[in-house]
Amino acid sequence: MNLKTTYKDIVKRSIILLSILLFSINLNAQVTNSEDRFVKIEKQLEQLSKTEPGLSEKIELSVSDLDIQEFIRAIANANKINIHISPDLNMKISNNFSNVSVSSVLSFLCRQYDLNIDFYNNILSISRWYPEPEKPVIQAPKEIDIRYNPNDGTISMDLDSDTLSKVAKEITKKTGRNILYGPSVSNHIVSFFVENIALDNAIDKLALTNGLQAIPTEDNCILLDKEASTTDNGNGSSSRGRSSKKRKSHNADFEYTIENDLISLNAENASINDIVTEISNEMKKNFIVYTPITGEITTRLDKVPYDEFLNKILNSSKFTSNLSNGLYMIGDRQIENLRETRVIQLQHRSTNNIQEYIPKEIQKDVTIKEFPELNSIIASGSSRSIDEVENFLISIDKVVPVILIEVIMISSNVYNTTSTGISFGSGTEAVKSSLTYNGGISTTLSSTVLNDIISGINSWGSFFNLGKVNSSFYMSLSALEDQGVVKVHSTPKLATLNSHEATLVIGETEYYKEVQNTVVGNENPQNIQSYEWKSIDANLSISIKPMYSGDDQITMEVKVAQSGFKQTAGKDAPPGSENKTFNSTMRVRNEEMILLGGLEEKSKSNTGSGLPVLSRVPVLRWIFSNRTKSKEDSQLNIFIRPTILF
Numbered sequence: 001m002n003l004k005t006t007y008k009d010i011v012k013r014s015i016i017l018l019s020i021l022l023f024s025i026n027l028n029a030q031v032t033n034s035e036d037r038f039v040k041i042e043k044q045l046e047q048l049s050k051t052e053p054g055l056s057e058k059i060e061l062s063v064s065d066l067d068i069q070e071f072i073r074a075i076a077n078a079n080k081i082n083i084h085i086s087p088d089l090n091m092k093i094s095n096n097f098s099n100v101s102v103s104s105v106l107s108f109l110c111r112q113y114d115l116n117i118d119f120y121n122n123i124l125s126i127s128r129w130y131p132e133p134e135k136p137v138i139q140a141p142k143e144i145d146i147r148y149n150p151n152d153g154t155i156s157m158d159l160d161s162d163t164l165s166k167v168a169k170e171i172t173k174k175t176g177r178n179i180l181y182g183p184s185v186s187n188h189i190v191s192f193f194v195e196n197i198a199l200d201n202a203i204d205k206l207a208l209t210n211g212l213q214a215i216p217t218e219d220n221c222i223l224l225d226k227e228a229s230t231t232d233n234g235n236g237s238s239s240r241g242r243s244s245k246k247r248k249s250h251n252a253d254f255e256y257t258i259e260n261d262l263i264s265l266n267a268e269n270a271s272i273n274d275i276v277t278e279i280s281n282e283m284k285k286n287f288i289v290y291t292p293i294t295g296e297i298t299t300r301l302d303k304v305p306y307d308e309f310l311n312k313i314l315n316s317s318k319f320t321s322n323l324s325n326g327l328y329m330i331g332d333r334q335i336e337n338l339r340e341t342r343v344i345q346l347q348h349r350s351t352n353n354i355q356e357y358i359p360k361e362i363q364k365d366v367t368i369k370e371f372p373e374l375n376s377i378i379a380s381g382s383s384r385s386i387d388e389v390e391n392f393l394i395s396i397d398k399v400v401p402v403i404l405i406e407v408i409m410i411s412s413n414v415y416n417t418t419s420t421g422i423s424f425g426s427g428t429e430a431v432k433s434s435l436t437y438n439g440g441i442s443t444t445l446s447s448t449v450l451n452d453i454i455s456g457i458n459s460w461g462s463f464f465n466l467g468k469v470n471s472s473f474y475m476s477l478s479a480l481e482d483q484g485v486v487k488v489h490s491t492p493k494l495a496t497l498n499s500h501e502a503t504l505v506i507g508e509t510e511y512y513k514e515v516q517n518t519v520v521g522n523e524n525p526q527n528i529q530s531y532e533w534k535s536i537d538a539n540l541s542i543s544i545k546p547m548y549s550g551d552d553q554i555t556m557e558v559k560v561a562q563s564g565f566k567q568t569a570g571k572d573a574p575p576g577s578e579n580k581t582f583n584s585t586m587r588v589r590n591e592e593m594i595l596l597g598g599l600e601e602k603s604k605s606n607t608g609s610g611l612p613v614l615s616r617v618p619v620l621r622w623i624f625s626n627r628t629k630s631k632e633d634s635q636l637n638i639f640i641r642p643t644i645l646f
Contacts, residue, residue, distance in 0.1 A: 037129070041110055041117050045103040052122055054079030055103045062096040068113070072126060075102055086127035089115075148174040154196045157206070164188040164212075168224065175199055182225040185212065215260065258282060262303040269296050272313060276330065279309065290331030293319050311384065320382040340383045344390050345376040348399045357396065362388045401644050403546045403554065405494040405502055408639035413632070416483040421626025422476070444476045478626070495645075498548045507539030510565060512574040536574055538563045546642055554642045558584045558596065562636065593641040605630045 049055035057079050063071060069085050071093050076083040079102055091113055097105055106124075109115055116129035144166055145158040155175065159167060165186040168179040177199060181188075190210040194202050203222050207214040215223040254267035254275055261283070267275060273293035280287045283306060295317050301309060310321045310328070321330045322340070346354070351370045354377065358368070366381035366389055377393070379386045496502040515531040543559040561581040588594055606629050 037116075038107065038111055042103070042107050044117070044119050045106060048119065048122065048124075049103055052081060054081045055106075056101055058099050058101055059105065060098050061105075064094045065092050066094070068093050068109070072106075072109075075105065082123045084123060084125040086125070088128060089126070144170040146170050146174055148199075149196070150175075153199055155199050155202050156195045157192055157202065159190055159192040159206075161189050161191055164190050164210075164224065167206075171203075178221040179203070180217075180221055180223045182223070185224060185226060188212070256282075259303070262305060263301060263309045264303055265299060265301040265309070267300075268298050270298070271295075272297050272317065272319075276310070276313060279306075280328070285328055286326055287328040287330060290329065291319075293317070293330065315384070320384045322383050340386055341378065341380040342386050342390070343371070343374070343376050343378055344386075344393055345374060346393065346397050348397050351375055351377055354393070358389060358392060362392060399646055401498050401548050401646050402495055403498060403548065404643040404645055405496070405544055405546065406491065406639075406641045406643070407494065407504060407542060407544075408491050408641075409506075409540075409636065410639075411634070411636045413634040415630070415632040417628065417630040419478060419480045419626070419628045421478055443478075494544065496544075496546065498546065501543055501545040503541065503543045505539050505541045507537055507541075507563075509535050509537050510575055511535050534574070536565075536577065538565050538577060540636075542638070544640065548644060552590045552644075553587055554590065554644070555585065555587045556640070556642065558586065558640065560584075560596065560638065588642065590644050591641060593639055596638040596640065602634075603630075603632045 045055060059075065059078070061075075068089050068091050069087075072083060072085055075081070081102065093109075106117065106126075109126075110117060110129075114129045115126055118125040118127070142162070144162055146167070147156040148171075149155070155171075163186075164181055167190060168181050171177070171179045188210070190206065190212075192206045192209055194205060197205075200216075200222075203214050203224075206212075207224055212224050212226065215225065217223055254265065254270035256266070256275075256279055257264040258279070263279060263283075265275070265279075272295050273289075275297070276293060277289070285306065293314075297313060299312070301312065304312070307323070310330075314320055314330075319330065319332060321328055323329075351372055354370065355363070355368050362385070365385045366379050368380075368389070369378045371378055379389055492504055494502040494504060511533045513531050514534050515529060518528045518530070520526050520528055539561070540563075541559075541561045543557075545557040547555045547557075549555060559581070560583075561579065563577055563579045565575040565577060582596075584596065586594060607627070
């Protein structure tokens, strides 16, 4: 027996047995899954038959070449079962059913024709059964095999059909050296193998073997791009991708250099038209000049791309350029092909009156219309002019903070008034005695009471004989005191945008009558009197203008004005008024509370009326005068606390 042959046979048979085993397991799993599905349908039918007796009904049915939809619909109608049939069921049925339940028939159809039943309460939905698609196997991304030794600056690469963009990113991550690539070669496929060589040498060889060129830049980067034709640089060596030219124009002096599609230009009083035409032809750009480009320019540019070159050359003139499908269109800004209409939407501020903030210099060639429904403006003009407007709007389109201002106003009024005095006299009639007690004492004594008092005094001895008063004599005594404390506490809240004024007004209105007399006629003049009611206000007004400075501090301009009514000069006369105002500018921190100086007023009065001389004599003045003392103290305190909301 050949042992080698025997070993090969054993291996072959083992592979065949393993394949059969795996196939059996897979087939068994599919059968098991299918059986599980049918078991689940049968259990749901059995459960539903408890509430839908039609599923348990026995049927006798024999059909031949009948459409399955008609077959199921007939069973549903006969047994009062709610069944929805998918319209894509088009198979034919030829069967003979005798003494079987509806549930059994439906289960048989599912097995026989690969159907499925979905249950929605007491509604059955019958449709085709489709096996679940296999989940796609997600392969892990291929690892780029690049190894870098930072000690000696060497690198190893094993690249096999890898994308240049991924390779450049991996080299940059591993080495810290920025490897750039042009947009036309980002998906370029590279293959390369090298072991332990210097980084710059490896990049050069990578570019050389894959049809690319490695161009070092001034900022220590390496640019990978398509390989260009080889030109002599004048000293016998060659350089890739380098095209340069120097020239003097016959109209005005200018010279330029084009290197790696970057333009360096030195011009003095040179024709703009000659510069644009010459350099555009040299760089083989597709361009159209609609109108002759007039004007001269003095400039110096160093290594700028073509688009930036055009922008800078044409910026100060009435000409512009527009790129469409690789074609540069150059001409007057108002030419139709060079005019653009653009919708510029603001994010954080309203377009209301926004045009007033745009400098006149940058909107002189642009037509601007506000579109408040979209919080946008519509700008029409040259692309370059619209770009200026848009850049300015973006610079001022910032989040404007909302400032919540809590105002706490506490006003108090403390007053005290005392009135005392004695008055007497003689009237035309006898006066009756009276006594009033209502927050004080006020009494009137008649002549009878006074005579009784005098008689009592006369009875003290022979030295007292005051006589009597007549019947119309009277005496009044009063002792009244009025006092009180009034406090008012209000806490309004105001909210306003930054640098916008918020105003609070609290007040009352009184009315007075204004009478007008009009004389009509000369011989028989008649006086016509008319009147109207006019109003006068007394308010407490607070105006606050907050300005958020960006360092969590707020500058506020506060104006407070308080007016009040005074006693009127007479009936129907307008009341007098008194006014108090103050203005203040202060700087506070966010959520810091400040107290504005209270508007305080204190008044005292001591007045009296009585007989001359006697009303000023101590003790006697209490008999021969009436006196009133009053004291009033009012104060208004205002607390303000701003809070910045975004």
